[in-house]
Amino acid sequence: MSTVNSSMAEETAAPRANTLRSFNFSARFWVSLVLVAFVIAMGLFGLVYPTGPGEKVGSLYDAPGNGLLLGTDNFGHDVLAVLMAGTRTSLIIGLVAGTVATTIGVSVGLLAGYVGGWFEELLMGVTNVVLAIPSIVVLILISMSLPESTIWSLAIVIGITSWPWTARAVRAQASSVATREHIDVARLSGARLPGILLKDVLPYILSYAVMAFVLQVAGAILAEAALSMLGLGPSGANSLGTQLHWALAFQAVASGAWWAFLPPTIVLTLVSFGFLLLQASLDEVFNPRLRRGKRKQMKQAAARRAEEARSLAQHRTVDASTVSPPDRTRAGGPS
Amino acid sequence: MNLGRYIAQKTVWYLVALVAAVGLNFLLPRLVPGNPVDVIVSNLSRGGSVTSEQQKEVYESYVQEFGLDQTLWQQFFTYLGKVFTGDLGTSFAYYPASVNELVGQALPWSIAVQLPAILIGWVLGNIIGAIAAFRGGNWDRSVFTTSLFLSAMPYYCLSIILLYVLAVVTGIFPVGGAYSLGLTPEFSISFLWDALSYYWLPFLSLVVVFIGGQAVGMRSMAIYELGGDYVNYARAMGIGDNKITQYIFRNAMLPQITGLALAIGTLVGGALITELVFSYPGVGTLLFNAIAANDYPVIQAITLIITVAVLLANFGVEIVYGIVDPRIRAAKSGEK
Numbered sequence: 001m002s003t004v005n006s007s008m009a010e011e012t013a014a015p016r017a018n019t020l021r022s023f024n025f026s027a028r029f030w031v032s033l034v035l036v037a038f039v040i041a042m043g044l045f046g047l048v049y050p051t052g053p054g055e056k057v058g059s060l061y062d063a064p065g066n067g068l069l070l071g072t073d074n075f076g077h078d079v080l081a082v083l084m085a086g087t088r089t090s091l092i093i094g095l096v097a098g099t100v101a102t103t104i105g106v107s108v109g110l111l112a113g114y115v116g117g118w119f120e121e122l123l124m125g126v127t128n129v130v131l132a133i134p135s136i137v138v139l140i141l142i143s144m145s146l147p148e149s150t151i152w153s154l155a156i157v158i159g160i161t162s163w164p165w166t167a168r169a170v171r172a173q174a175s176s177v178a179t180r181e182h183i184d185v186a187r188l189s190g191a192r193l194p195g196i197l198l199k200d201v202l203p204y205i206l207s208y209a210v211m212a213f214v215l216q217v218a219g220a221i222l223a224e225a226a227l228s229m230l231g232l233g234p235s236g237a238n239s240l241g242t243q244l245h246w247a248l249a250f251q252a253v254a255s256g257a258w259w260a261f262l263p264p265t266i267v268l269t270l271v272s273f274g275f276l277l278l279q280a281s282l283d284e285v286f287n288p289r290l291r292r293g294k295r296k297q298m299k300q301a302a303a304r305r306a307e308e309a310r311s312l313a314q315h316r317t318v319d320a321s322t323v324s325p326p327d328r329t330r331a332g333g334p335s
Numbered sequence: 336m337n338l339g340r341y342i343a344q345k346t347v348w349y350l351v352a353l354v355a356a357v358g359l360n361f362l363l364p365r366l367v368p369g370n371p372v373d374v375i376v377s378n379l380s381r382g383g384s385v386t387s388e389q390q391k392e393v394y395e396s397y398v399q400e401f402g403l404d405q406t407l408w409q410q411f412f413t414y415l416g417k418v419f420t421g422d423l424g425t426s427f428a429y430y431p432a433s434v435n436e437l438v439g440q441a442l443p444w445s446i447a448v449q450l451p452a453i454l455i456g457w458v459l460g461n462i463i464g465a466i467a468a469f470r471g472g473n474w475d476r477s478v479f480t481t482s483l484f485l486s487a488m489p490y491y492c493l494s495i496i497l498l499y500v501l502a503v504v505t506g507i508f509p510v511g512g513a514y515s516l517g518l519t520p521e522f523s524i525s526f527l528w529d530a531l532s533y534y535w536l537p538f539l540s541l542v543v544v545f546i547g548g549q550a551v552g553m554r555s556m557a558i559y560e561l562g563g564d565y566v567n568y569a570r571a572m573g574i575g576d577n578k579i580t581q582y583i584f585r586n587a588m589l590p591q592i593t594g595l596a597l598a599i600g601t602l603v604g605g606a607l608i609t610e611l612v613f614s615y616p617g618v619g620t621l622l623f624n625a626i627a628a629n630d631y632p633v634i635q636a637i638t639l640i641i642t643v644a645v646l647l648a649n650f651g652v653e654i655v656y657g658i659v660d661p662r663i664r665a666a667k668s669g670e671k
Binding site: 254 | 348349351352355356359360363364365366480483484487488489491492495496498499503504510511601604607608611612622623626627631634638641642645646649
């Protein structure tokens with residue numbers, strides 16, 4: 001009845017030749033990847049940059065020039081060197097805090113969602129209490145009472161204040177996974193609790209955990225910047241926040257020294273925007289409902305269908321017995 | 336679960352959160368090595384302008400106020416008693432000014448900037464987000480990317496850039512502050528007119544960020560609803576597009592109303608750094624100065640006010656939700 005016509009061979013060959021395209025990474029994804037890569041590269045480049053961030057190379061707010069690409073800050077340090085060191089510090093704080101927060105959040109969520117009962121009530125009670133108290137308040141209070149704040153203590157404090165929303169979201173998904181049949185199979189075959197959680201539940205929520213991690217990293221970098229600008233930053237270290245703090249404290253904006261405050265502002269924006277965009281495009285990859293059909297693909301599909309219909313009509317006039325199923329090509333699907 | 340039990344349960348949980356927050360607020364500053372009173376009195380004496388007798392007087396009044404000669408439990412109850420009678424203590428840095436007075440001066444400025452920004456930003460953001468979702472295509476793409484950029488940008492970064500471009504470079508607005516030097520805050524036409532020229536920049540920088548955030552939320556809610564079964568059903572029944580849009584809008588609005596309530600709850604603590612950037616005399620600037628001067632009573636008072644406002648807003652939303660939407664009451668208690 002049906003025959004293999006030429007258009008079908010074309011369809012399987014052309015769009016799926018590239019494996020990456022089958023993930024349907026949008027332009028958004030590549031833009032965010034470039035932004036994040038740029039920020040990371042800048043943090044790393046600071047390691048080989050000749051001038052140290054604490055070296056005095058000029059006086060108060062020297063304008064860019066004389067081999068200094070971004071001039072000097074209020075201490076007479078090279079702004080570019082400080083910026084690169086600050087980016088590195090902020091990224092380290094973001095990664096450490098993001099790891100701490102995601103680990104706590106995913107563990108609490110998994111345990112609560114899988115075990116259930118009073119244990120779930122207890123864990124979620126604690127989570128909701130922590131979630132209800134604004135984290136900036138807890139951050140201010142804890143950093144105020146720490147005798148000395150280093151980038152590590154700051155990262156851990158940020159991590160242990162920002163896990164609750166991850167825990168809540170993971171719990172909801174874990175409790176739905178817990179009712180599936182493969183969990184019963186695992187339990188019957190004698191798997192222990194940690195094994196089940198890691199091997200049978202975690203894989204189902206891994207895509208969510210990855211997105212949560214991306215958001216946690218961005219959130220931690222911004223939290224550090226906010227704290228530093230309020231004057232609670234890491235002592236003796238440069239971060240994007242402390243750089244802005246000193247720029248504001250020494251009236252860089254009012255005196256028009258754009259090279260002192262614009263670079264950290266722009267990098268913070270890039271970090272925040274890049275990570276959020278990365279999260280949004282990952283969301284589109286994992287969750288097809290958010291995906292809008294690409295106009296170009298739709299047009300291609302429509303053209304293909306028209307072509308097919310025409311060739312079909314021609315065939316039919318030649319040989320009436322050749323009929324191909326009408327729904328071979330569907331538009332809008334991920335290709 | 337019936338409504339009464341639902342409300343009772345929520346009330347208990349929020350009371351627990353409140354006690355935890357007040358406890359943290361009480362305990363953490365007391366964990367500072369040495370006690371805050373020693374720190375502040377030694378700072379006073381370093382200035383040299385205070386005689387040892389005055390110093391002793393100041394020290395004793397603080398020790399009495401904080402009850403530092405009592406046990407920790409007694410101190411906690413002293414603190415609770417004062418907080419609930421509305422007495423936030425005495426400032427360290429501006430002795431003998433009361434914290435109530437300092438916060439009372441700062442709070443109106445914060446509210447005056449934020450409340451209009453939140454309301455206007457909310458309305459505009461929702462309209463823009465809904466249009467983007469319905470029209471789709473290039474319009475949607477550009478609106479979504481711009482909104483995402485604006486809402487993703489740390490709000491104080493936009494403040495810094497606006498301050499530089501609109502005040503320092505082009506000189507359209509005055510640089511920093513809330514009113515011209517030499518004026519004192521009062522309710523007169525000339526003062527309000529003067530304050531208005533300083534008002535635009537902080538207002539603009541907050542409203543733009545808020546529009547972005549709301550538009551992103553509204554767009555994704557509306558797209559989500561567009562794919563709902565009830566929309567397909569309505570289409571299949573031949574119901575007109577306008578009617579369907581109405582259905583979608585109502586469903587997509589619910590989370591947005593929550594967002595508005597929560598934004599009003601975070602009003603006090605939401606724009607601390609914007610105020611700092613514009614040296615606007617609100618709560619943010621007060622907090623910054625208090626941190627720089629180790630002024631614990633002021634810091635504690637501000638963190639307490641922020642916490643209480645957020646908890647109240649959350650609590651209000653949950654109660655209203657419970658009344659409006661029976662599904663939430665019926666949901667498993669773990670999802671509260």
